[in-house]
Amino acid sequence: MSLDVPPGYRALKETDVATYLAGIPAVAATLGGQPAEWKVREVGDGNLNLVFVVEGPRGGVVLKQALPYLRLVGESWPLPLRRAFFEYHALTAQAKVAPQHVPKLFHFDEALALTVMAYLNPHIILRKGLIRGTVYPRLADHMATFMAETLFATSDLGQPAAEKKKHTALFCDNIELCRITEDLVFTDPWRVAEANRWTSPQLDLAAAAVRTDGPWKRAAQELKLKFLGEAQAMIHGDLHSGSIMVTESETYAIDPEFAFYGPMGFDVGALIANFYLAYFSQSGHETRPGGRDDYRDWILKTIGSVWTLFDERFRALWNNAHAGDVFAPALFGSNQEPLALKAAQDAYMRRLFVDSLGFAGAKMTRRILGLAHVEDLESIVDPDLRASCEKRALKLARTLMVEAAGFPGIAAVNDAARAVQREAVK
């Protein structure tokens, strides 16, 4: 494949940034002072983009520019610049219903494939906080709200069919980024793939076992089928703990370039998966055995609250902010029918719960056996210790994928995680 760079595109350098931003009045006003006073630094630690932080006398902004290749791998893996377009449209839709949880957008430049957003400061990437063992008391509440608001509003309950079809068509074109997920999350960990890697030799047997595990593979493909065909709502598409920025009091979801109309459980599952990965990696970060026990409990409590609050809010939106063409409130107005509506809501949320567990399992598996790993585990220097954390995570991941329908609720999932954590690792 050749790099498909449209005329007019160039990757900005640190020295270009101030001049570029000076031309955008809202940004110049936010930064304050003169362009010569603005401090620019490139901080991108992602795989896909240049990220410049720009600070002026009054405030800061972030300029995020898409690169035409996957940065982690290099120019051999081209990626369409158009993902900036999808990120812009996703951010715009999310900001309509959850403005407090997405960065304010100042500017979108389609030709340069860049967006200019508020600089979140002193927020840090949630993943780093989870590795440090920092408690975020409002995190569950905020993420439940973000997911309930954005997923509901773009579902068939939250918008009329005509609008949803138009928005769906727009995101149907986000083919290449969807394909990354399709391959890396749902397929590669279950086959021999060049890009796969794992803690070796400790996990060699486990990786081989996954590749001949019929029920596990079937579960992965059933989930992939949902990912490919269930256009339930506009999902963030990459809602792991590296896509969330936090302080103790604020929470922002960033980087929705993987957005498209897909299964809602993929977002909920991504978040839950990354909490469980954080949970199982605590053994690698505690300074004495049991030193992170309280933090482990907090993580599980947070997982429980995320689901419970999400469920509560999604139902509340359904009951109070219905704006779609299905389950019209007027249809369920008389004496008997609220019971039928409640039963439908229970079934809907149950399907979403089971989907979320399955997707969580797939996301955990791919972070241990696939291409892209997570710092929670990678930062554990001792490979034996890391492998023991990974084996536990992998064990829960398989259970979530193969036996999702057997869990009566989120508390039972946390119980299963605790049981896995207590067991000796084989």
Add this chain to the structure above:
Amino acid sequence: MSLDVPPGYRALKETDVATYLAGIPAVAATLGGQPAEWKVREVGDGNLNLVFVVEGPRGGVVLKQALPYLRLVGESWPLPLRRAFFEYHALTAQAKVAPQHVPKLFHFDEALALTVMAYLNPHIILRKGLIRGTVYPRLADHMATFMAETLFATSDLGQPAAEKKKHTALFCDNIELCRITEDLVFTDPWRVAEANRWTSPQLDLAAAAVRTDGPWKRAAQELKLKFLGEAQAMIHGDLHSGSIMVTESETYAIDPEFAFYGPMGFDVGALIANFYLAYFSQSGHETRPGGRDDYRDWILKTIGSVWTLFDERFRALWNNAHAGDVFAPALFGSNQEPLALKAAQDAYMRRLFVDSLGFAGAKMTRRILGLAHVEDLESIVDPDLRASCEKRALKLARTLMVEAAGFPGIAAVNDAARAVQREAVK
């Protein structure tokens, strides 16, 4: 709403047709002779279009032109001419895999919203054959093939995700025709709607009961949710017995202007629904009680064969013609895994079966309580007799919608239909 007619569009008259067709070499060659020799007659009995049959010395063609309004209702219900565009794209996709079951396409004129197709002669509309009591020995085989081939090829098993996303986006724009289905099939029969009608007063109580039946309404909305959000494959979208043309040896599916990426069970269900409507209306067409018993048996046998053969062929395509990105055959190659693949196929076909029953029930209900009825029942002159047929059909329809998951297979559904047919009507 105003009629949105693009410049260049005009509704053709019989006297325009020969001149128009003379300009299309493939059509002129098919008709043979000179334009002055071509006989043109308008035969449209549908609700949406002008249909001209044109016969020349050598052969015939059909010219189908979209009208900018719903013909049944008149100019007060505008319909986009663009549906001809969707019909053209659907026919083209169907012809790739089931050319023996769709009319050969000669010409598409986007500005005039018209298509020119092979004239099917002496084929008649299947619905008329079912009313007459004609046996079509190859019908089940042909329709099972048509559905298996077209649904499989456009599913995530039959085409790569990138192609499916592009094709899905194309049909996302078929908003207005989808809305007709959304309203008329899934909503109006369960509420007071001006367009609803039924055999009155015989069915007044039944119609009122439907409007307060919580579980039935819930089932209708669950099905609508699938219709709105499950982009499983390109479906025909209107596959009733009025969209099928038959002889004893040939079967064609026509009129796919409602096509879009939706749940496959909607096509299978539409077909099954119309067979059951035909089944229950036989009492209105037999000249002595029991006079159509053999024909009733043939209809049920045909329903059984449609499902059984569809199931068989869809699985065969999955095993032998897989071309999608999910359930890649290479993933299920070793000793244990074919069992997992078989289990996945069983679950997939089971979901499709249950969906089909539900959609069948919704399609039956709307033909009795909604706007557009079927000739099978409408042609029964005695309103008491017609109402008794309709009540039986309605009873099975509710069971199919509310208890779909309880049917172990198609034979059990036929048993339920027989039981309803035997019962006294209340």
